[in-house]
Amino acid sequence: MKTEPIAVLGAGVMGVGITTLLAGHGLPVRLVDNDPVKLAQAPGRIRRELRMAQLMGVLPPGREEGEVSLHGDLSAVRGARVVIEAITENADLKTAVLADVSALVPPATPLVSNTSSIPIDELADAVRHPADLIGTHFMNPPALIGTTEVIRGVRTGEATLEAVRGLLREVGRRPVVVRDAPGFVTSRLLHPMINDAARVVQEGTASAEDVDALMQGCLGHPTGPLRTADLIGIDNLVDSLWVLLKRTGDEGCRPCDLLLQKVADGHHGRKTGQGFYEYEESTR
Amino acid sequence: MTVPTDQPMEVQAAILTFVEARTRTSWDPGADIFATGGLSSLFAMELVVHLEKTFGISIGGADMRLENFRTVDSMVGLVTRLGGNVSA
Numbered sequence: 275m276k277t278e279p280i281a282v283l284g285a286g287v288m289g290v291g292i293t294t295l296l297a298g299h300g301l302p303v304r305l306v307d308n309d310p311v312k313l314a315q316a317p318g319r320i321r322r323e324l325r326m327a328q329l330m331g332v333l334p335p336g337r338e339e340g341e342v343s344l345h346g347d348l349s350a351v352r353g354a355r356v357v358i359e360a361i362t363e364n365a366d367l368k369t370a371v372l373a374d375v376s377a378l379v380p381p382a383t384p385l386v387s388n389t390s391s392i393p394i395d396e397l398a399d400a401v402r403h404p405a406d407l408i409g410t411h412f413m414n415p416p417a418l419i420g421t422t423e424v425i426r427g428v429r430t431g432e433a434t435l436e437a438v439r440g441l442l443r444e445v446g447r448r449p450v451v452v453r454d455a456p457g458f459v460t461s462r463l464l465h466p467m468i469n470d471a472a473r474v475v476q477e478g479t480a481s482a483e484d485v486d487a488l489m490q491g492c493l494g495h496p497t498g499p500l501r502t503a504d505l506i507g508i509d510n511l512v513d514s515l516w517v518l519l520k521r522t523g524d525e526g527c528r529p530c531d532l533l534l535q536k537v538a539d540g541h542h543g544r545k546t547g548q549g550f551y552e553y554e555e556s557t558r
Numbered sequence: 559m560t561v562p563t564d565q566p567m568e569v570q571a572a573i574l575t576f577v578e579a580r581t582r583t584s585w586d587p588g589a590d591i592f593a594t595g596g597l598s599s600l601f602a603m604e605l606v607v608h609l610e611k612t613f614g615i616s617i618g619g620a621d622m623r624l625e626n627f628r629t630v631d632s633m634v635g636l637v638t639r640l641g642g643n644v645s646a
Contacts, residue, residue, distance in 0.1 A: 326603045328622045418599055497598060505600075544600070554604055 279304045279343075280441075281354035283371060284361035285312040287414055287507055287545055288388055292360055294323035295416040297340040298333045299445040304354060306345045313344050327417040334446070351378050356441055358410070360388040363513040368392060369400040376401035384437045386410050390506075391457045391465070391514040393521070394427035405431030408438050411460055414505050422447040427454045456521035457514070464502070465515055466526040469533065471499035475550070476532035482550040500550040504543035508536045560614035563641025569613070570634045576608055577630060587630040602627055609633060615640040 282293050285307035293303045297320065307313045320342060327333050343350075348371070351357050357375055361367055368387060375385060385407045387397055398404035409425030416422075422442055426435055435451065442449045452459050471485050480488070486498025495502075503511055512534065518527040536542070536549060543549030561572050570587055577591060578584055580601065585591055592602070605627045606617055615637060617626075626636045 322603070325606070325622060326599055329602055329606060329624060329627075330599050331623060415599075501598075553600075554607070 277302065278353060278355035281306060281351040281357045283357065283359045285316040286360065288412060289360040290316055290319045291323060291414055291416045292358055292388065292412055293342055294320050294327065295445050297342050298324055298327050298417055300337045301340040301444065303340055303342045304345055304350045305342055306348060306350050308346060310346060313346060316344060323415060323417065330418055332418055348374055349378060351375050354379065354383065356384045356386060356437065358386045358388055363390060363510050365392050365396060368397055372397055373400040376403065382406060382433065384408060384434045386438060388412055390461045391517040393456055394425050394454045395429060398427055398429050404429035406434050408434045410438065411458060420448055422449050423458055423460050424449045424451045425454055425458050426451055457518045461514055461518065465511065465518060466524065468499045468503050468511060469515060469526065469530055472503065472532045473530040476530055504549035504551055507543050507545055508533055508549050509542045512537050561612050563613050563638050566634055566638055569637050570630060572612060573630050573633050585630060590628045592624065592628055605633065609637055613637050613641055
Protein backbone atom coordinates (compact mmCIF):
# COMPACT_ATOMS: atom_id res chain seq x y z
CA MET A 275 0.00 0.00 0.00
CA LYS A 276 1.24 3.48 -0.82
CA THR A 277 2.14 5.49 2.23
CA GLU A 278 2.41 9.05 0.94
CA PRO A 279 -0.07 11.17 2.90
CA ILE A 280 -3.37 12.40 1.55
CA ALA A 281 -3.97 16.13 1.94
CA VAL A 282 -7.45 17.14 3.11
CA LEU A 283 -8.28 20.83 2.76
CA GLY A 284 -10.79 22.29 5.21
CA ALA A 285 -11.29 21.19 8.82
CA GLY A 286 -15.06 21.65 8.77
CA VAL A 287 -17.66 18.92 9.10
CA MET A 288 -16.70 17.10 5.91
CA GLY A 289 -12.93 17.62 6.15
CA VAL A 290 -12.94 16.15 9.65
CA GLY A 291 -15.22 13.29 8.56
CA ILE A 292 -13.10 12.41 5.52
CA THR A 293 -9.94 12.57 7.66
CA THR A 294 -11.59 10.17 10.11
CA LEU A 295 -12.43 7.74 7.31
CA LEU A 296 -8.88 7.80 5.89
CA ALA A 297 -7.05 7.65 9.22
CA GLY A 298 -9.43 4.97 10.50
CA HIS A 299 -8.32 2.81 7.56
CA GLY A 300 -4.65 3.39 8.32
CA LEU A 301 -3.84 6.14 5.81
CA PRO A 302 -1.75 9.14 6.86
CA VAL A 303 -3.49 12.52 6.43
CA ARG A 304 -2.34 16.14 6.30
CA LEU A 305 -5.31 18.23 7.37
CA VAL A 306 -5.05 21.85 6.20
CA ASP A 307 -7.12 24.85 7.31
CA ASN A 308 -6.28 28.56 7.42
CA ASP A 309 -8.50 29.00 10.50
CA PRO A 310 -6.37 28.21 13.58
CA VAL A 311 -9.46 27.75 15.75
CA LYS A 312 -10.91 25.06 13.50
CA LEU A 313 -7.52 23.41 13.23
CA ALA A 314 -7.14 23.34 17.01
CA GLN A 315 -10.57 21.73 17.42
CA ALA A 316 -9.93 19.12 14.74
CA PRO A 317 -8.04 16.47 16.77
CA GLY A 318 -10.81 16.24 19.38
CA ARG A 319 -13.48 15.99 16.71
CA ILE A 320 -11.54 13.35 14.77
CA ARG A 321 -11.05 11.39 17.99
CA ARG A 322 -14.80 11.52 18.65
CA GLU A 323 -15.68 10.40 15.11
CA LEU A 324 -13.14 7.57 15.29
CA ARG A 325 -14.75 6.41 18.53
CA MET A 326 -18.17 6.51 16.92
CA ALA A 327 -16.90 4.50 13.94
CA GLN A 328 -15.36 1.99 16.33
CA LEU A 329 -18.59 1.78 18.31
CA MET A 330 -20.54 1.02 15.14
CA GLY A 331 -18.00 -1.60 14.12
CA VAL A 332 -17.19 -0.03 10.75
CA LEU A 333 -13.39 0.18 11.00
CA PRO A 334 -11.12 -2.69 9.95
CA PRO A 335 -10.17 -4.48 13.17
CA GLY A 336 -6.55 -4.46 14.25
CA ARG A 337 -5.37 -1.87 11.75
CA GLU A 338 -3.23 0.91 13.15
CA GLU A 339 -4.71 4.38 12.65
CA GLY A 340 -3.05 6.62 10.10
CA GLU A 341 -1.20 9.62 11.47
CA VAL A 342 -3.01 12.97 11.16
CA SER A 343 -0.89 16.11 11.00
CA LEU A 344 -2.29 19.66 11.11
CA HIS A 345 -1.21 22.46 8.78
CA GLY A 346 -2.15 26.13 8.54
CA ASP A 347 -0.54 26.60 5.16
CA LEU A 348 -1.54 25.25 1.78
CA SER A 349 2.06 24.34 0.96
CA ALA A 350 1.40 21.14 2.94
CA VAL A 351 -0.18 19.70 -0.23
CA ARG A 352 3.32 19.26 -1.67
CA GLY A 353 4.14 15.56 -1.86
CA ALA A 354 0.60 14.40 -1.18
CA ARG A 355 -0.54 11.45 -3.28
CA VAL A 356 -4.07 12.84 -3.52
CA VAL A 357 -5.53 16.23 -2.52
CA ILE A 358 -9.13 16.29 -1.28
CA GLU A 359 -10.65 19.76 -1.11
CA ALA A 360 -13.52 20.03 1.40
CA ILE A 361 -13.84 23.76 2.05
CA THR A 362 -17.02 25.88 2.11
CA GLU A 363 -19.61 25.07 -0.57
CA ASN A 364 -18.94 28.20 -2.61
CA ALA A 365 -17.73 28.06 -6.21
CA ASP A 366 -15.51 31.17 -5.93
CA LEU A 367 -13.75 29.94 -2.79
CA LYS A 368 -13.29 26.45 -4.20
CA THR A 369 -11.97 27.83 -7.48
CA ALA A 370 -9.39 29.98 -5.71
CA VAL A 371 -8.09 27.17 -3.50
CA LEU A 372 -7.96 24.63 -6.34
CA ALA A 373 -6.00 27.10 -8.49
CA ASP A 374 -3.45 27.53 -5.70
CA VAL A 375 -3.20 23.79 -5.12
CA SER A 376 -2.67 22.99 -8.78
CA ALA A 377 0.35 25.31 -8.78
CA LEU A 378 1.89 23.37 -5.86
CA VAL A 379 1.52 19.74 -6.94
CA PRO A 380 2.98 17.92 -9.95
CA PRO A 381 0.71 16.98 -12.85
CA ALA A 382 -1.15 13.67 -12.43
CA THR A 383 -1.79 14.31 -8.74
CA PRO A 384 -5.53 13.68 -8.37
CA LEU A 385 -7.37 16.79 -7.14
CA VAL A 386 -10.66 15.79 -5.59
CA SER A 387 -13.27 18.43 -4.92
CA ASN A 388 -15.74 17.27 -2.32
CA THR A 389 -18.89 19.13 -3.21
CA SER A 390 -22.59 18.49 -2.82
CA SER A 391 -23.72 20.51 -5.81
CA ILE A 392 -21.14 22.52 -7.79
CA PRO A 393 -20.48 21.08 -11.28
CA ILE A 394 -16.90 19.85 -11.51
CA ASP A 395 -16.33 21.30 -14.95
CA GLU A 396 -17.04 24.78 -13.56
CA LEU A 397 -14.07 24.31 -11.23
CA ALA A 398 -11.85 22.74 -13.88
CA ASP A 399 -11.03 26.06 -15.57
CA ALA A 400 -9.15 27.13 -12.45
CA VAL A 401 -6.65 24.26 -12.38
CA ARG A 402 -3.56 23.77 -14.52
CA HIS A 403 -4.46 20.22 -15.54
CA PRO A 404 -8.24 19.79 -15.75
CA ALA A 405 -7.77 16.05 -16.37
CA ASP A 406 -6.53 15.74 -12.76
CA LEU A 407 -9.73 17.17 -11.27
CA ILE A 408 -12.63 14.98 -10.16
CA GLY A 409 -15.54 15.30 -7.76
CA THR A 410 -16.72 13.23 -4.82
CA HIS A 411 -19.76 13.73 -2.68
CA PHE A 412 -19.12 12.02 0.62
CA MET A 413 -22.11 11.84 2.93
CA ASN A 414 -21.78 12.74 6.58
CA PRO A 415 -20.38 10.87 8.45
CA PRO A 416 -18.19 9.35 5.71
CA ALA A 417 -16.94 6.51 7.90
CA LEU A 418 -20.48 5.25 8.44
CA ILE A 419 -21.80 5.50 4.87
CA GLY A 420 -20.49 2.81 2.59
CA THR A 421 -21.31 4.30 -0.81
CA THR A 422 -19.70 7.41 -2.31
CA GLU A 423 -20.95 9.36 -5.30
CA VAL A 424 -18.08 10.14 -7.70
CA ILE A 425 -18.49 12.84 -10.32
CA ARG A 426 -16.61 12.60 -13.55
CA GLY A 427 -16.34 15.98 -15.27
CA VAL A 428 -16.15 16.12 -19.07
CA ARG A 429 -12.42 16.86 -18.80
CA THR A 430 -11.64 14.38 -15.97
CA GLY A 431 -8.98 11.91 -17.10
CA GLU A 432 -9.25 8.12 -16.93
CA ALA A 433 -6.16 7.89 -14.70
CA THR A 434 -7.70 10.30 -12.20
CA LEU A 435 -10.91 8.29 -12.10
CA GLU A 436 -8.98 5.06 -11.55
CA ALA A 437 -6.88 6.61 -8.78
CA VAL A 438 -9.99 7.76 -6.93
CA ARG A 439 -11.72 4.42 -7.39
CA GLY A 440 -8.60 2.78 -5.95
CA LEU A 441 -8.50 5.11 -2.96
CA LEU A 442 -12.18 4.54 -2.21
CA ARG A 443 -11.65 0.79 -2.35
CA GLU A 444 -8.72 1.12 0.08
CA VAL A 445 -11.06 2.75 2.60
CA GLY A 446 -13.89 0.32 2.01
CA ARG A 447 -16.25 2.63 0.09
CA ARG A 448 -18.26 1.58 -2.93
CA PRO A 449 -17.95 4.25 -5.64
CA VAL A 450 -20.85 5.06 -7.95
CA VAL A 451 -19.61 7.19 -10.85
CA VAL A 452 -22.04 9.68 -12.39
CA ARG A 453 -21.89 12.38 -15.02
CA ASP A 454 -21.32 16.01 -14.09
CA ALA A 455 -24.44 18.14 -13.48
CA PRO A 456 -25.65 20.57 -10.80
CA GLY A 457 -26.27 18.49 -7.66
CA PHE A 458 -25.27 15.29 -9.54
CA VAL A 459 -27.73 12.60 -8.40
CA THR A 460 -27.91 12.66 -4.61
CA SER A 461 -28.24 16.41 -4.01
CA ARG A 462 -30.47 16.90 -7.03
CA LEU A 463 -32.93 14.51 -5.37
CA LEU A 464 -32.27 14.98 -1.67
CA HIS A 465 -31.91 18.75 -1.32
CA PRO A 466 -35.28 19.78 -2.83
CA MET A 467 -36.87 16.99 -0.78
CA ILE A 468 -35.37 18.34 2.46
CA ASN A 469 -36.49 21.82 1.41
CA ASP A 470 -40.05 20.48 1.00
CA ALA A 471 -39.84 18.68 4.35
CA ALA A 472 -38.92 22.00 5.99
CA ARG A 473 -41.77 23.69 4.13
CA VAL A 474 -44.21 21.10 5.50
CA VAL A 475 -43.06 22.05 9.03
CA GLN A 476 -43.22 25.76 8.16
CA GLU A 477 -46.83 25.36 6.99
CA GLY A 478 -47.75 23.63 10.25
CA THR A 479 -48.76 20.33 8.65
CA ALA A 480 -46.56 18.35 11.02
CA SER A 481 -43.68 18.72 13.48
CA ALA A 482 -40.11 17.93 12.43
CA GLU A 483 -40.25 14.78 14.59
CA ASP A 484 -43.41 13.60 12.84
CA VAL A 485 -42.11 14.36 9.32
CA ASP A 486 -39.01 12.29 10.10
CA ALA A 487 -41.03 9.54 11.78
CA LEU A 488 -43.21 9.19 8.67
CA MET A 489 -40.30 9.28 6.24
CA GLN A 490 -38.48 6.68 8.33
CA GLY A 491 -41.36 4.45 9.27
CA CYS A 492 -43.37 4.54 6.03
CA LEU A 493 -40.80 5.27 3.35
CA GLY A 494 -37.65 3.70 4.72
CA HIS A 495 -35.52 6.84 4.89
CA PRO A 496 -32.72 5.92 7.32
CA THR A 497 -32.64 9.09 9.43
CA GLY A 498 -35.49 11.31 8.21
CA PRO A 499 -34.95 14.39 6.01
CA LEU A 500 -34.83 16.97 8.80
CA ARG A 501 -32.42 15.03 10.98
CA THR A 502 -30.38 14.72 7.78
CA ALA A 503 -30.54 18.51 7.35
CA ASP A 504 -29.10 18.91 10.84
CA LEU A 505 -26.34 16.45 10.02
CA ILE A 506 -25.44 18.18 6.73
CA GLY A 507 -25.50 21.61 8.35
CA ILE A 508 -28.41 23.88 7.44
CA ASP A 509 -26.04 26.66 6.33
CA ASN A 510 -24.36 24.28 3.90
CA LEU A 511 -27.72 22.92 2.75
CA VAL A 512 -28.94 26.45 1.95
CA ASP A 513 -25.68 27.22 0.09
CA SER A 514 -26.26 24.10 -2.00
CA LEU A 515 -29.90 24.95 -2.67
CA TRP A 516 -28.84 28.37 -4.03
CA VAL A 517 -26.26 26.66 -6.25
CA LEU A 518 -28.97 24.32 -7.56
CA LEU A 519 -31.56 27.07 -8.06
CA LYS A 520 -29.11 29.25 -9.95
CA ARG A 521 -27.98 26.45 -12.24
CA THR A 522 -31.24 24.52 -12.82
CA GLY A 523 -33.89 27.22 -12.48
CA ASP A 524 -35.94 24.71 -10.46
CA GLU A 525 -38.01 26.80 -8.02
CA GLY A 526 -38.27 23.77 -5.76
CA CYS A 527 -34.64 24.49 -4.91
CA ARG A 528 -35.36 28.01 -3.58
CA PRO A 529 -34.59 27.70 0.16
CA CYS A 530 -37.84 28.02 2.15
CA ASP A 531 -38.27 30.69 4.83
CA LEU A 532 -37.84 28.26 7.72
CA LEU A 533 -34.43 27.13 6.47
CA LEU A 534 -33.32 30.74 5.92
CA GLN A 535 -34.57 31.68 9.40
CA LYS A 536 -32.59 28.85 10.99
CA VAL A 537 -29.43 30.00 9.22
CA ALA A 538 -30.05 33.62 10.31
CA ASP A 539 -30.57 32.45 13.92
CA GLY A 540 -27.32 30.47 13.87
CA HIS A 541 -29.24 27.19 14.28
CA HIS A 542 -27.16 25.30 11.75
CA GLY A 543 -27.88 21.81 13.06
CA ARG A 544 -25.79 19.33 14.94
CA LYS A 545 -22.56 21.32 14.69
CA THR A 546 -24.05 24.34 16.49
CA GLY A 547 -26.10 22.27 18.95
CA GLN A 548 -29.46 23.25 17.47
CA GLY A 549 -31.28 22.91 14.17
CA PHE A 550 -34.54 21.04 13.78
CA TYR A 551 -33.41 19.14 16.89
CA GLU A 552 -31.20 19.91 19.87
CA TYR A 553 -27.86 18.19 20.42
CA GLU A 554 -25.78 17.59 23.51
CA GLU A 555 -22.47 19.44 23.47
CA SER A 556 -20.57 16.18 23.88
CA THR A 557 -21.84 14.54 20.70
CA ARG A 558 -21.45 17.34 18.20
CA MET B 559 -20.06 14.93 40.60
CA THR B 560 -20.36 11.39 39.38
CA VAL B 561 -22.90 8.75 40.36
CA PRO B 562 -21.46 5.80 42.34
CA THR B 563 -21.38 2.50 40.49
CA ASP B 564 -21.68 0.10 43.44
CA GLN B 565 -25.50 0.07 43.54
CA PRO B 566 -26.73 -1.63 40.35
CA MET B 567 -30.36 -0.62 40.96
CA GLU B 568 -29.39 3.02 41.21
CA VAL B 569 -27.20 2.73 38.15
CA GLN B 570 -30.12 1.20 36.30
CA ALA B 571 -32.50 3.92 37.45
CA ALA B 572 -30.08 6.66 36.38
CA ILE B 573 -29.54 5.14 32.92
CA LEU B 574 -33.24 4.47 32.43
CA THR B 575 -34.08 8.07 33.30
CA PHE B 576 -31.60 9.37 30.73
CA VAL B 577 -32.65 6.98 27.96
CA GLU B 578 -36.33 7.67 28.51
CA ALA B 579 -35.79 11.42 28.54
CA ARG B 580 -33.78 11.33 25.31
CA THR B 581 -36.06 8.95 23.42
CA ARG B 582 -39.34 10.17 24.96
CA THR B 583 -40.32 6.52 25.31
CA SER B 584 -40.47 4.21 28.31
CA TRP B 585 -38.31 1.09 28.12
CA ASP B 586 -38.07 -2.27 29.73
CA PRO B 587 -34.47 -2.60 31.05
CA GLY B 588 -34.00 -5.70 28.90
CA ALA B 589 -35.39 -4.19 25.67
CA ASP B 590 -33.16 -3.55 22.65
CA ILE B 591 -33.49 0.20 22.25
CA PHE B 592 -31.91 0.12 18.77
CA ALA B 593 -34.05 -2.73 17.39
CA THR B 594 -37.02 -0.67 16.25
CA GLY B 595 -34.84 1.63 14.19
CA GLY B 596 -34.90 5.39 14.31
CA LEU B 597 -32.11 5.56 16.87
CA SER B 598 -28.87 6.48 15.31
CA SER B 599 -25.16 6.10 15.70
CA LEU B 600 -25.24 9.63 17.11
CA PHE B 601 -27.50 8.49 19.92
CA ALA B 602 -25.24 5.52 20.59
CA MET B 603 -22.32 7.93 20.92
CA GLU B 604 -24.37 10.14 23.18
CA LEU B 605 -24.89 7.14 25.46
CA VAL B 606 -21.14 6.46 25.56
CA VAL B 607 -20.30 10.03 26.50
CA HIS B 608 -23.15 10.24 29.01
CA LEU B 609 -22.13 7.04 30.80
CA GLU B 610 -18.51 8.17 30.98
CA LYS B 611 -19.45 11.54 32.41
CA THR B 612 -22.18 10.36 34.77
CA PHE B 613 -20.29 7.44 36.29
CA GLY B 614 -16.72 8.70 35.95
CA ILE B 615 -15.65 5.75 33.81
CA SER B 616 -13.67 5.47 30.61
CA ILE B 617 -14.97 3.23 27.83
CA GLY B 618 -12.48 2.06 25.23
CA GLY B 619 -10.96 -0.84 23.36
CA ALA B 620 -13.13 -3.91 23.05
CA ASP B 621 -15.88 -2.31 25.15
CA MET B 622 -16.61 0.17 22.36
CA ARG B 623 -19.20 -1.91 20.57
CA LEU B 624 -22.88 -1.32 20.10
CA GLU B 625 -23.78 -4.60 21.85
CA ASN B 626 -22.83 -3.01 25.17
CA PHE B 627 -25.37 -0.22 24.68
CA ARG B 628 -28.32 -2.12 23.22
CA THR B 629 -30.26 -2.48 26.45
CA VAL B 630 -30.35 -0.60 29.74
CA ASP B 631 -29.25 -3.82 31.46
CA SER B 632 -26.22 -4.26 29.21
CA MET B 633 -25.22 -0.67 30.02
CA VAL B 634 -25.65 -1.37 33.74
CA GLY B 635 -23.37 -4.38 33.33
CA LEU B 636 -20.75 -2.31 31.54
CA VAL B 637 -20.88 0.53 34.06
CA THR B 638 -20.65 -1.68 37.14
CA ARG B 639 -17.78 -3.67 35.61
CA LEU B 640 -15.80 -0.58 34.57
CA GLY B 641 -16.63 1.13 37.86
CA GLY B 642 -14.69 -1.69 39.50
CA ASN B 643 -17.17 -2.19 42.31
CA VAL B 644 -18.84 -5.40 41.23
CA SER B 645 -17.01 -8.50 40.15
CA ALA B 646 -18.72 -9.66 37.00
